[in-house]
Amino acid sequence: MPSAPAACRPDVNPGCKGMDAGRPFGRRLLTMGAMSRPRVLLADDDPRVLSVVSRYLDLEGYEMSTVSDGEAAVRIAAADRPDLIILDIMMPGIDGIEACRRIRANAATAQTPVLMFSALSEEAEAARLAGADGMLPKPFNLPALAEAVKTFFATRTAS
Numbered sequence: 069m070p071s072a073p074a075a076c077r078p079d080v081n082p083g084c085k086g087m088d089a090g091r092p093f094g095r096r097l098l099t100m101g102a103m104s105r106p107r108v109l110l111a112d113d114d115p116r117v118l119s120v121v122s123r124y125l126d127l128e129g130y131e132m133s134t135v136s137d138g139e140a141a142v143r144i145a146a147a148d149r150p151d152l153i154i155l156d157i158m159m160p161g162i163d164g165i166e167a168c169r170r171i172r173a174n175a176a177t178a179q180t181p182v183l184m185f186s187a188l189s190e191e192a193e194a195a196r197l198a199g200a201d202g203m204l205p206k207p208f209n210l211p212a213l214a215e216a217v218k219t220f221f222a223t224r225t226a227s
Contacts, residue, residue, distance in 0.1 A: 105131040106221055109148065111141035111167065112156040121154075124210045125217065138167030145177045152220065154204075157186035157195065165191070165198045172199035183220065 108130045112118050115136070122132040133148060135141050139161045145153055153171065155164035162170070164184050171177045184195040185204035192203045204216055 105129055106152065107131045107133070107148070107150040108217065109133045109135070109141060109145055109150040109153045111135045111138060111154070111159065111164065113137060113159045114156075117156070121210070121213065125214060128214045128218070130217065138162035138164060141167045142170045142174075142177075145171050145180060146174055149176070150180065152217065153180055153182045154217075155182060155184045155200075156206075157184055157188070157191050165194050168195065168198040168200050181220065183216070 106129075108125060110118060110122055110125075110132060111134070112121070113136050118134045118136065122134050126132050133144060133150065135144055136159070138155070138159050141153065141155060141164075142162070144150075155167055157164040159167075164186070168182050168184065171180060171182060181201045182199065183202045183204060184191075184200045185206050185208065186192075186195070187206040189205065195203050202216070202220065204213060
């Protein structure tokens with residue numbers, strides 16, 4: 069491999085910020101590979117919600133998995149063990165309330181935090197009784213959702 073021009077060699081030009089032209093980005097890739105992003109499972113039957121919310125939270129630094137019904141949420145939660153599960157209440161098959169109950173009943177997922185969202189405010193008590201750790205009202209705006217998730221992880225990390 070030919071040597072890098074003097075202008076790009078950090079031993080000759082300190083302005084290169086340590087980048088070795090023979091191995092560009094090598095150090096950065098190692099650092100990025102070692103980083104672990106919090107894993108979030110999102111369950112909602114509305115494909116637009118899944119798409120928009122998962123993209124937004126991905127940009128906010130979360131590793132996202134999505135499913136469109138409660139049965140899949142229970143199955144994926146047990147298999148993948150996410151750091152947080154966000155469930156919509158109104159879904160086909162088993163709803164978010166029943167999915168939350170099943171997640172709590174499984175020893176492998178019983179301690180996994182669950183946030184739920186719904187357009188119906190009267191469902192908040194049912195969500196709490198099912199074992200949800202929090203409730204997000206619909207409609208929500210994306211920055212408020214991201215802040216709720218971020219705050220949730222901050223309080224979990226601090227305790």
